[in-house]
Amino acid sequence: MTDSSGITQFLRKYRASAVGVTPPRPELPTPGEPDPVAGPDLSAEVDITDWKPIPLPEAPAKPDETPTRFVDGSHAGQSVLCVRSPQGYPIAIRLAEVGAVALELTGRRFTRAFKAVERVVGFVADPFPWEEVEAFATALANHPGLRLRVVPARMPEPGAANPFDYGAMQTQAQNRCQQEMLRLEALALASAPAVPTLIDGQLGGRINTRDATDRPLLVGLVKAPTPPRMPDTGFNTLLDLGPGQRSPYFHDPRPGDVPLASWFLRLASGSHAAPNWGTVRVDVPWKHLERHSGIDARKGFVGRLSRWLIDARCRADSYSRMPVSLDPIVRAEDGLKPLFTPFPVLANRLYRAAGLFRRDEV
Amino acid sequence: MTALGRVAAPPEHESNTATFYFWVDREQAVERTQIVRTCSRVGNRDVKFVGVVQEVYRRSRQRDIGEESARFDSRASENPPFASEGVTYAEVAILRTEPPAYCPPLEESEVFLGSPEDAQLGYGVDPNRPDRWLPVGRLRNGGEQFAGTAAIDTDFLLGKNGGHLNANGIAGLGTKSTLLLSVNWLLLREAARQKKAAPSGSGNLQVVSVIFNVKNFDLFHIDRWNRDYRAKEAEHRADWAAIGVDDPRPFEGVTFRAPQQKDNTNPVPTGGRYTGVTAYSWSLADVIERRLFQYLFAEADLGTANLGGLVTEVEEFLTGGPPDSPKLRTADDAPQTFQALLDWFKKMKDDKSFFGDFAPGTKGSFLRRLKFILRKSEGVLRKDESRGKPLDIPESGQASPLVIDLNGVRAASLQRFVVAAVFQQISDTQERKQVPNLKYLITLDELNRFAPKGSSDAITSLIETVAAEGRSQGVILLGAQQQASLVSTRVIENAAVRAVGRSGALELGADVWKFLGKSARDAAAQLQPDEKLLYQPSFREPMLAKIPFPPFALSEGDVAADPVPATRRTQNEQTDW
Numbered sequence: 044m045t046d047s048s049g050i051t052q053f054l055r056k057y058r059a060s061a062v063g064v065t066p067p068r069p070e071l072p073t074p075g076e077p078d079p080v081a082g083p084d085l086s087a088e089v090d091i092t093d094w095k096p097i098p099l100p101e102a103p104a105k106p107d108e109t110p111t112r113f114v115d116g117s118h119a120g121q122s123v124l125c126v127r128s129p130q131g132y133p134i135a136i137r138l139a140e141v142g143a144v145a146l147e148l149t150g151r152r153f154t155r156a157f158k159a160v161e162r163v164v165g166f167v168a169d170p171f172p173w174e175e176v177e178a179f180a181t182a183l184a185n186h187p188g189l190r191l192r193v194v195p196a197r198m199p200e201p202g203a204a205n206p207f208d209y210g211a212m213q214t215q216a217q218n219r220c221q222q223e224m225l226r227l228e229a230l231a232l233a234s235a236p237a238v239p240t241l242i243d244g245q246l247g248g249r250i251n252t253r254d255a256t257d258r259p260l261l262v263g264l265v266k267a268p269t270p271p272r273m274p275d276t277g278f279n280t281l282l283d284l285g286p287g288q289r290s291p292y293f294h295d296p297r298p299g300d301v302p303l304a305s306w307f308l309r310l311a312s313g314s315h316a317a318p319n320w321g322t323v324r325v326d327v328p329w330k331h332l333e334r335h336s337g338i339d340a341r342k343g344f345v346g347r348l349s350r351w352l353i354d355a356r357c358r359a360d361s362y363s364r365m366p367v368s369l370d371p372i373v374r375a376e377d378g379l380k381p382l383f384t385p386f387p388v389l390a391n392r393l394y395r396a397a398g399l400f401r402r403d404e405v
Numbered sequence: 406m407t408a409l410g411r412v413a414a415p416p417e418h419e420s421n422t423a424t425f426y427f428w429v430d431r432e433q434a435v436e437r438t439q440i441v442r443t444c445s446r447v448g449n450r451d452v453k454f455v456g457v458v459q460e461v462y463r464r465s466r467q468r469d470i471g472e473e474s475a476r477f478d479s480r481a482s483e484n485p486p487f488a489s490e491g492v493t494y495a496e497v498a499i500l501r502t503e504p505p506a507y508c509p510p511l512e513e514s515e516v517f518l519g520s521p522e523d524a525q526l527g528y529g530v531d532p533n534r535p536d537r538w539l540p541v542g543r544l545r546n547g548g549e550q551f552a553g554t555a556a557i558d559t560d561f562l563l564g565k566n567g568g569h570l571n572a573n574g575i576a577g578l579g580t581k582s583t584l585l586l587s588v589n590w591l592l593l594r595e596a597a598r599q600k601k602a603a604p605s606g607s608g609n610l611q612v613v614s615v616i617f618n619v620k621n622f623d624l625f626h627i628d629r630w631n632r633d634y635r636a637k638e639a640e641h642r643a644d645w646a647a648i649g650v651d652d653p654r655p656f657e658g659v660t661f662r663a664p665q666q667k668d669n670t671n672p673v674p675t676g677g678r679y680t681g682v683t684a685y686s687w688s689l690a691d692v693i694e695r696r697l698f699q700y701l702f703a704e705a706d707l708g709t710a711n712l713g714g715l716v717t718e719v720e721e722f723l724t725g726g727p728p729d730s731p732k733l734r735t736a737d738d739a740p741q742t743f744q745a746l747l748d749w750f751k752k753m754k755d756d757k758s759f760f761g762d763f764a765p766g767t768k769g770s771f772l773r774r775l776k777f778i779l780r781k782s783e784g785v786l787r788k789d790e791s792r793g794k795p796l797d798i799p800e801s802g803q804a805s806p807l808v809i810d811l812n813g814v815r816a817a818s819l820q821r822f823v824v825a826a827v828f829q830q831i832s833d834t835q836e837r838k839q840v841p842n843l844k845y846l847i848t849l850d851e852l853n854r855f856a857p858k859g860s861s862d863a864i865t866s867l868i869e870t871v872a873a874e875g876r877s878q879g880v881i882l883l884g885a886q887q888q889a890s891l892v893s894t895r896v897i898e899n900a901a902v903r904a905v906g907r908s909g910a911l912e913l914g915a916d917v918w919k920f921l922g923k924s925a926r927d928a929a930a931q932l933q934p935d936e937k938l939l940y941q942p943s944f945r946e947p948m949l950a951k952i953p954f955p956p957f958a959l960s961e962g963d964v965a966a967d968p969v970p971a972t973r974r975t976q977n978e979q980t981d982w
Contacts, residue, residue: 151487152431152490354485358472358478359467361472370487
């Protein structure tokens with residue numbers, strides 16, 4: 044009989060857990076102290092050296108402390124053409140549909156309160172004569188089957204990428220299209236400033252400080268957060284988070300952007316969940332936290348909001364990002380994606396308009 | 406008007422020329438049986454689609470039962486912060502398109518609740534031909550609403566494009582009789598209306614309504630108010646008013662006929678009806694003159710060629726006079742009564758020259774059958790009398806129905822004989838002198854008893870012939886049974902109009918119901934007592950009708966305390982409708 048006690052002993056001692064395949068997650072920064080000037084203050088609630096997972100209270104959130112409007116965006120596209128600039132650079136032309144949606148919660152039901160969808164074509168336009176770019180854009184906009192808006196991207200910064208690198212040109216086009224999606228999300232956000240709102244993604248870059256501060260409640264939920272640079276105690280805390288536990292909140296001053304109060308929250312675990320899966324970052328404007336005077340009041344607010352987020356988590360196993368998603372955001376996606384045109388239809392129309400249909404059908 | 410939803414055509418729910426699906430607005434409710442309409446631009450024209458909701462489905466947003474449970478953390482007392490908000494969608498059978506188009510509606514087309522006008526379009530009711538359509542009920546539009554009237558195309562009912570009405574339904578609900586008698590009542594009323602509007606009109610509908618009573622003496626009270634009707638008269642009158650009848654009331658001037666008693670001239674006791682009933686019976690002379698002799702013998706008797714041949718030869722021997730006006734033979738000492746026939750045959754059967762083509766055994770069989778029939782006939786066949794009181798069916802339109810009792814005839818073979826006698830007489834009358842627009846409405850329940858499936862006897866054949874060819878002679882069979890699968894297929898298949906009441910699931914699985922789709926068969930198993938699915942060849946799907954409650958009593962127990970009608974009108978007296 045084989046003696047497995049050695050295996051058991053080792054694995055038990057070092058807190059073994061079964062893990063399965065995990066979606067790619069952002070790379071962690073190396074451990075260390077954050078930038079003392081621009082970096083976050085990790086000891087706003089608890090000294091970073093004393094960080095431990097914090098169980099959430101059972102107390103329900105107060106009515107004005109929970110979001111009732113949920114904003115999500117979507118960007119579906121790919122590079123469908125490649126042209127050569129006068130200089131010979133391979134320029135990727137990305138065809139995409141971008142959109143944003145806002146759901147409002149009344150009672151226990153959602154209503155789509157805002158929707159916007161646009162078809163865009165993104166490519167690095169700098170190397171081309173501007174009048175030719177304008178003529179091309181006008182033709183795409185007026186084509187009855189396409190109605191595409193050209194969103195010109197900039198050349199990569201000199202020295203940052205080789206202009207003959209097709210991949211770099213693709214990235215520029217993709218980022219430019221993504222900007223359009225963020226713009227639509229910002230529109231969705233701006234359309235109801237008086238309603239407590241949660242947005243799928245980070246708050247940074249979407250709203251200015253004053254607007255964010257004036258809102259009754261604004262929450263950003265980042266599904267794939269990149270933690271700040273922090274000491275080992277911080278990373279250990281993130282790995283130790285169990286479902287329904289949060290990290291201490293910290294203050295991220297973000298010069299030039301909305302100062303935030305942020306914390307990490309483990310929405311779900313489950314069998315074979317990797318230690319870095321199921322954790323999201325929650326952002327709220329720091330000013331919102333300052334409405335609560337005293338550390339206990341602030342802890343109470345963060346705890347109640349976190350409890351509400353746990354209750355609102357997605358529980359559908361069939362949804363691939365279930366462990367890091369909220370039910371309202373999944374619903375928002377459901378309300379947005381059907382508005383998009385199936386991508387092959389759009390691409391084939393572009394090919395037909397370009398005279399490339401027969402040989403390059405998608 | 407707010408849309409109910411929009412057409413959807415995702416994989417597995419594609420639209421086609423017969424069916425489409427639509428998802429339902431979350432503020433709206435859609436029910437099976439509702440009439441809906443949608444409009445799509447197909448090619449270069451706008452096409453309107455009218456359909457009926459076949460089924461309504463609800464789908465949650467979860468993929469499986471595990472996810473449904475997970476929303477509640479598997480605890481029923483849990484209350485998730487957000488509603489499930491699934492989707493309700495409906496399957497629609499397309500009834501008609503305008504203009505005619507063999508194409509499906511396009512996805513995202515708005516779907517609206519249908520109006521009575523949409524229902525008319527869907528079922529092909531021509532609003533410019535109201536005289537052609539006979540409203541018999543209210544067309545269901547969901548559980549509580551109606552979309553106008555449910556009407557039968559008289560071109561299909563009364564013989565122009567088809568004929569006959571067949572009703573099916575389980576026993577005990579009384580709704581088959583309600584429908585058949587209501588159709589009689591409405592057609593009598595329509596005939597009277599036409600006569601009043603144009604007293605000399607050559608194209609006026611004329612109706613002779615013959616109703617067979619097959620159970621107790623239930624239909625011997627149709628000239629009396631129904632007490633349940635009286636109890637909720639306002640409600641029931643509203644239903645009648647909705648189909649254009651402002652004065653629903655019992656039949657008037659009804660003629661009741663019941664079998665004659667054995668030893669006197671009176672009819673058998675007919676339950677609670679003590680007056681106004683006339684006896685009927687046949688002597689041998691009546692039977693020969695009316696060419697009914699073969700109908701005395703059932704299938705088992707005529708099943709063998711020998712006995713069938715002997716019956717024919719005996720009939721030929723007994724028949725004299727010209728072919729179009731047969732008489733009982735008086736020459737050659739031919740017997741003049743049934744008893745004389747029995748005695749004569751008994752005495753002569755051993756003579757080899759007496760019907761010499763037949764073996765003694767065959768003659769013995771004939772004699773035994775004849776004795777049996779006469780013994781069972783009680784007073785219906787007059788053994789010793791030269792004349793009986795045969796049923797005489799009028800040869801012109803009548804204002805009131807004739808009710809003939811079969812219940813008092815105990816032997817099933819004699820019941821079949823009575824039915825055959827009526828059919829034969831009508832057939833002879835119509836062959837001899839066909840009156841345009843004269844329609845004989847023969848109402849007969851328990852068709853499985855008179856024309857059973859697989860039978861080939863003379864009476865079944867006669868009813869089959871009526872079903873197949875009677876419409877051209879103005880003979881319209883309003884038949885009913887509990888199980889159409891037990892009735893001659895020719896009789897059922899030749900009924901252009903079919904009415905299906907609540908029927909058993911096993912029965913609905915029979916081949917005879919294949920003309921109904923699955924949804925209609927499912928619906929037929931769940932119908933309310935006052936509901937019927939009506940089908941005729943011009944309908945793509947049956948219409949669900951609420952049949953108004955009858956003002957006339959359908960059994961002695963139904964009779965209201967109102968005064969009994971004082972006098973019986975004569976057959977030709979005009980009833981004031």
